[in-house]
Amino acid sequence: MRLSDQQLETIRSLVARMVPAESQYELILFGSRLNDRARGGDVDLYLETTGLDAAARTSLQHRLRPALEEALDLPADLVIQDRQAPHSLVSRIARKEGRSLLQAKPFSDQASK
Numbered sequence: 001m002r003l004s005d006q007q008l009e010t011i012r013s014l015v016a017r018m019v020p021a022e023s024q025y026e027l028i029l030f031g032s033r034l035n036d037r038a039r040g041g042d043v044d045l046y047l048e049t050t051g052l053d054a055a056a057r058t059s060l061q062h063r064l065r066p067a068l069e070e071a072l073d074l075p076a077d078l079v080i081q082d083r084q085a086p087h088s089l090v091s092r093i094a095r096k097e098g099r100s101l102l103q104a105k106p107f108s109d110q111a112s113k
Contacts, residue, residue, distance in 0.1 A: 001099070002033045003043070010071050012102045015047065018064050023051040024083075024105040030098030031077075042075035043068065045101075046094035050083045057082065 003011075015027050031044030045068070049057065057080045065078040081091045 001029075002036060002038065002041075003029070007072055007074075008101060011043070011045070011068060014064065014067055014071060015102055016104065018060060018067065019047070019049070019104065020052065020056065020060075023049050025049040025103070026100060027102040028094050028098035029101050030094040034097075034099060042077050043072060044077045044094070045079070046091065046098060047078065047080045048083050048091070048095075049080060052080075052082070054082075 011029075012027070015025075019025050026048050028046040028048070029044065030046055032038045032041035033043055047060075047064075052060065061078060061080050065076055068076040068078065079088075079090055079094065081087065087095070
């Protein structure tokens with residue numbers, strides 16, 4: 001993985017502070033930053049949530065992505081997905097190939113993995 005322990009802690013801390021406390025969520029890192037032989041690239045993050053409506057997810061997206069980019073001094077892509085909604089191709093790839101970084105109030109149903 002091409003992120004330092006400090007960068008990972010920064011990501012976890014920002015997400016934990018910015019996602020509303022009532023939401024269940026899982027944060028997954030996917031993409032080129034998982035490949036130790038790759039160079040460059042942005043930080044691809046997938047955040048699967050419950051308890052947030054579309055407006056709350058959009059608001060979170062607009063606040064969290066820039067905060068991550070500023071704190072990491074790296075470009076970041078952030079996909080926020082409602083756990084109950086149909087999953088996009090990016091969502092399926094992130095779930096299949098990514099690495100879980102943080103989970104709050106773990107989902108009781110792990111069937112969508």
